[in-house]
Amino acid sequence: MVAHLLRLKLTLLRNGLRRSAWQLVGLAFGALYAVGVLLIAVGGLVALRFVPSPDAAVVVTLAGSALVLGWWVVPLVATGVDSTLDPQRFATYAVPRRPLLTGLALAGLVGVPGAVTTVLALGTVVSWARGPATVVAAVVGAVLGVATCVVGARATTATLAGVVGSRRFRDSAAVLVVVPLMLVGPILTALGGLLAAGVDALPGVARALSWTPLGAAWALPGAVAAGEWVGALGRLVVACATVALLAAAWSRALTRALVQPPSSGRSASRSRGLGAFGRVPAGPTWAVAARCLVYWRRDPRYAGSLVVVPVLPLVLAFVSADGSRALMLVAAPVAALLLGWAISADIAFDSTAFALHVSSAVPGAADRAGRALAAGLIAVPVVVVFAVGSVWWVGRWSDLAPVLGASLGILLTGLGLSSVISTRFVYPVPLPGQSPFATPSGSLGVSMLTQLLGFGALTVLVLPEVVLATVAVVGGSVLLGVVTLLVGLVLGGALLVGGLLLGARWYDRRSPELLQQVTAMA
Amino acid sequence: MTHPAAPVPPPPAPDPAPDPDPSTPAPALALRGLWKRFGDKVAVAGIDLDVPAGSFFGLVGPNGAGKTTTLSMATGLLRPDAGEVLVQGRSLWADPTAAKRLLGVLPDGVRLFDRLTGAQLITYAGLLRGMDRDTVAERTQDLLATLDLAADADTLVVDYSAGMTKKVALAAALIHAPRLLVLDEPFEAVDPVSAANIREILHAYVATGGTVIVSSHVMDLVQRMCDHVAVVAGGRLLAAGTVDDVRAGSTLEERFVDLVGGRRTGEGLAWLRTS
Incomplete structure (x- = not known):
């Protein structure tokens, strides 16, 4: 049974790759990245071999605890991380529970995260190759550590499946998780400062963690190396108990899942009236705009790209706190860039619902203009507020014209370019209902290429107003600032109109093919 | 859906054919x-x-x-x-x-714009066809009532059951009286x-x-x-x-x-x- 489940997982992986060449390219990219990170990490672990053992113990315990925490928490917010072997799917087969548990646990190791974790755990054995006792302790620790990761991930997802499975939770959790992600930079900087101030604090943190389920397994060899036999025994007990408790919790949740039909957490969302549809003029263009406005608010995939924006000034304020405040002036242009680019995958976001546009013969001009209109209605106020706010923060009102010019130029150009790109390059995006961060398998290659080309083109197109704005701000020329504003509006406006027209032409010519492309990805 | 079928109001009559040619239909x-x-x-x-x-x-x-x-x-x-x-x-x-x-089309196996409410989705389909606002509003109400969806008009389509989803898609296909x-x-x-x-x-x-x-x-x-x-x-x-x-x-x-x-x-x- 265990072998069957492992083979099933491998087959799923292989068949997934067989579906398209792009998927292979994506996996190759992912693997390349993973191998790069892995090489550095393993190199570090090998280097740890030559570090005094108390220091090595601190590093291994801290890193190991972070790894375990990642395994436990990430699957909760990133739905679709690995549902290929969802226990629900085994509900109709009479598989005994114990082999099912073992099989699913081992299957969790198949795949990129599992492989990376296993290699890293084995790497710690090298770090502790300081004598037979430490090697044995390291091997035991590594096995327990990996088990804590995998079983813990299964236990948390299975136990919280009911809560996590509800659409409402996923919608909000997915968006909320972005904020800390965005703040990773400042947090790391703060941590860096803390580190510089008190590396001395780390051993204490590591020591505390080594007695918790997160770090006990990883702290085992360190304790042995230090000759603390009682301490080692204590950590071994904690680590074993952790795995046992997690397995028991998982087993219970699994038993429940196998007899209870999947609950979809039906707490239906309601919204009174027609919302945006009641306030726009009739006609397909405004209908598309109203629909997009509703989606910008209700679909976490759109909200995901919006929620980054308010965090932006915070990050900039943090980064520029001690240096030059003028750095804040980039807030509006960067927000404009993000918001202008946000509709570049709009048709892919629609997925097969796009069939309604095709069967209704929506004119390309209406489709393109409606989507750009909705994005503009949201983006223009945001960008203007950011521009005014950043100039106020810096305290030089003469910079307002160039900053506004560059920002609006970037926004208009970005919207125009996105309008063209989304009719031509449909790259895989998370499907409706999926987490905004669920990377569709195999999409990495195509979407990275599209984004790279798109950003390249955008950079060239907005060069005039950006260069002008930079010169105006640095030189403090009011006249040049006004020129920048004019250039940004006129050039950006022209590129927007051009992009809409070209996008509309392509749309009219190939809307059935676009539908086929999104159908192939669904 | 346990209550008996309400009396069915007449559906929107098809618009007259644009170029009727009585000799060879x-x-x-x-x-x-x-x-x-x-x-x-x-x-x-x-x-x-x-x-x-x-x-x-x-x-x-x-x-x-x-x-x-x-x-x-x-x-x-x-x-x-x-x-x-x-x-x-x-x-x-x-x-x-x-x-x-x-043409009015109800495709099989495609998604709907399911973050809209039922009423919004039908309205959207009507407006996409270039219909005027009053007609769309009137027909949306008719369709919701006829298809037994009036009580769920303000519920997001993503929270509809499979059968309700079919019905709201049918309403979206009917609204322009094909x-x-x-x-x-x-x-x-x-x-x-x-x-x-x-x-x-x-x-x-x-x-x-x-x-x-x-x-x-x-x-x-x-x-x-x-x-x-x-x-x-x-x-x-x-x-x-x-x-x-x-x-x-x-x-x-x-x-x-x-x-x-x-x-x-x-x-x-x-x-x-x-x-």
Whole structure:
């Protein structure tokens, strides 16, 4: 049974790759990245071999605890991380529970995260190759550590499946998780400062963690190396108990899942009236705009790209706190860039619902203009507020014209370019209902290429107003600032109109093919 | 959906045909030599079919027969490799905008814009067709009431059951009062009361001059509901005509099995018998 489940997982992986060449390219990219990170990490672990053992113990315990925490928490917010072997799917087969548990646990190791974790755990054995006792302790620790990761991930997802499975939770959790992600930079900087101030604090943190389920397994060899036999025994007990408790919790949740039909957490969302549809003029263009406005608010995939924006000034304020405040002036242009680019995958976001546009013969001009209109209605106020706010923060009102010019130029150009790109390059995006961060398998290659080309083109197109704005701000020329504003509006406006027209032409010519492309990805 | 079916208000009557030509009534839908291949698999291999105006037409076939592919090509969702589609004599693929105005489509297996509420989705479909606001509002209310969705008008479609989703998609296909309705598996997952309501709407629609094409593999339903039927299998048309002509005295189901073949008789699965 265990072998069957492992083979099933491998087959799923292989068949997934067989579906398209792009998927292979994506996996190759992912693997390349993973191998790069892995090489550095393993190199570090090998280097740890030559570090005094108390220091090595601190590093291994801290890193190991972070790894375990990642395994436990990430699957909760990133739905679709690995549902290929969802226990629900085994509900109709009479598989005994114990082999099912073992099989699913081992299957969790198949795949990129599992492989990376296993290699890293084995790497710690090298770090502790300081004598037979430490090697044995390291091997035991590594096995327990990996088990804590995998079983813990299964236990948390299975136990919280009911809560996590509800659409409402996923919608909000997915968006909320972005904020800390965005703040990773400042947090790391703060941590860096803390580190510089008190590396001395780390051993204490590591020591505390080594007695918790997160770090006990990883702290085992360190304790042995230090000759603390009682301490080692204590950590071994904690680590074993952790795995046992997690397995028991998982087993219970699994038993429940196998007899209870999947609950979809039906707490239906309601919204009174027609919302945006009641306030726009009739006609397909405004209908598309109203629909997009509703989606910008209700679909976490759109909200995901919006929620980054308010965090932006915070990050900039943090980064520029001690240096030059003028750095804040980039807030509006960067927000404009993000918001202008946000509709570049709009048709892919629609997925097969796009069939309604095709069967209704929506004119390309209406489709393109409606989507750009909705994005503009949201983006223009945001960008203007950011521009005014950043100039106020810096305290030089003469910079307002160039900053506004560059920002609006970037926004208009970005919207125009996105309008063209989304009719031509449909790259895989998370499907409706999926987490905004669920990377569709195999999409990495195509979407990275599209984004790279798109950003390249955008950079060239907005060069005039950006260069002008930079010169105006640095030189403090009011006249040049006004020129920048004019250039940004006129050039950006022209590129927007051009992009809409070209996008509309392509749309009219190939809307059935676009539908086929999104159908192939669904 | 436990309460009895409400009296069904009359559906929106189809708009008059733009160029009525009384001498030779063009078929509502004519397929001429439709071909479609995906990779090296031929999904539709040259289908010719006339759907007479004012008929209630059933398209039946086993799984994978090419029904959905055919209907997708007939409604402008999938470009054929070869062949022509004529909607009331106009070429769909030469002038999609004009032909699609006459068509109402319920595709199978596509998503809806499901973050909209039911009322919003139907309104959206109407506004996309360029209808004016008052007509859209009026017909949306009618459709919601007729399809038993009024109580859930303000619920997001993503939280609808499968049957409710089908019904709201049908409403979105009906709102512009098309001349020709193409419905791919319209009764799948729909409860019997709603199905009866939908059938009644469709019959009234046909009675006022509209044409309906439904695909299904429930033969009984097609035999009772439709007046014309076409049988497809393996991407080819095996039989077409009035239901009585096609079934030729036996039931449609028996005739279908004859035509399509693949019925196994004999001793299979002897070990499954419990005695």
